[in-house]
Each structure stands twice: as C-alpha cells, then as structure tokens.
Amino acid sequence: MPTDDFSQTVVDDAPDPEAIAVARDEMQRVIARIGQMPERQQMAIRLYHFENLPLREVAVRLGLSVSRSHDLIVEGMEVCDRLRKSGVKDGL
Secondary structure (H helix, E strand, C coil), rough: CCHHHHHHCCCCCCEEEHHHHHHHHHHHHHHHHHHHHCCHHHHHHHHHHHHCCCCCCHHHHCCHHHHHHHHHHHHHHHHHHHHHHCCCCCCC
C-alpha cells in the first residue's frame, strides 16, 4: 500500500473547528459563572481546579476546614455542570 493511500485511512482525532468554538464558548460561560460566585467559592475552585492545589492546601489558604473547602468546590462545580448541560448562553 503506498503511503498516500494509508494516510487516507488514518483517523484524525483532532476536533473540528466548530467543536473547538463550542468548547471555547462553553468554557467562557463557565468561567464567567465562577466569577459570579461568592469570593471564597471562586477562590476554592480556582485554587483547586486551575492551580491544581491539593484540597488541604486550598483549605489552609482560605482559612477553612478541608470539608468546608470541599463543599464549596462541589457546590460550585454543580452550578457549572448545570450551566453546561443547559446550554444557557448568558451564564446565569
């Protein structure tokens, strides 16, 4: 089989431009929604999900218990999940 024929049968796993645009829009809506959350909740989510800090470190930085920090993150991510699933454009 010539290489030209083989390249036609290889599956391209890269997302198409439309999928990339939809994902970017969704991420912008989620980030905007996080920005509307109470300050401690915003910080907990940002530290844990964007800065990849362990939950214990998030709790120390926020001056909260580990369980309260966990609750803030879970509650905030549930809001973000509902937003993503609803497809709401305005972020509210």
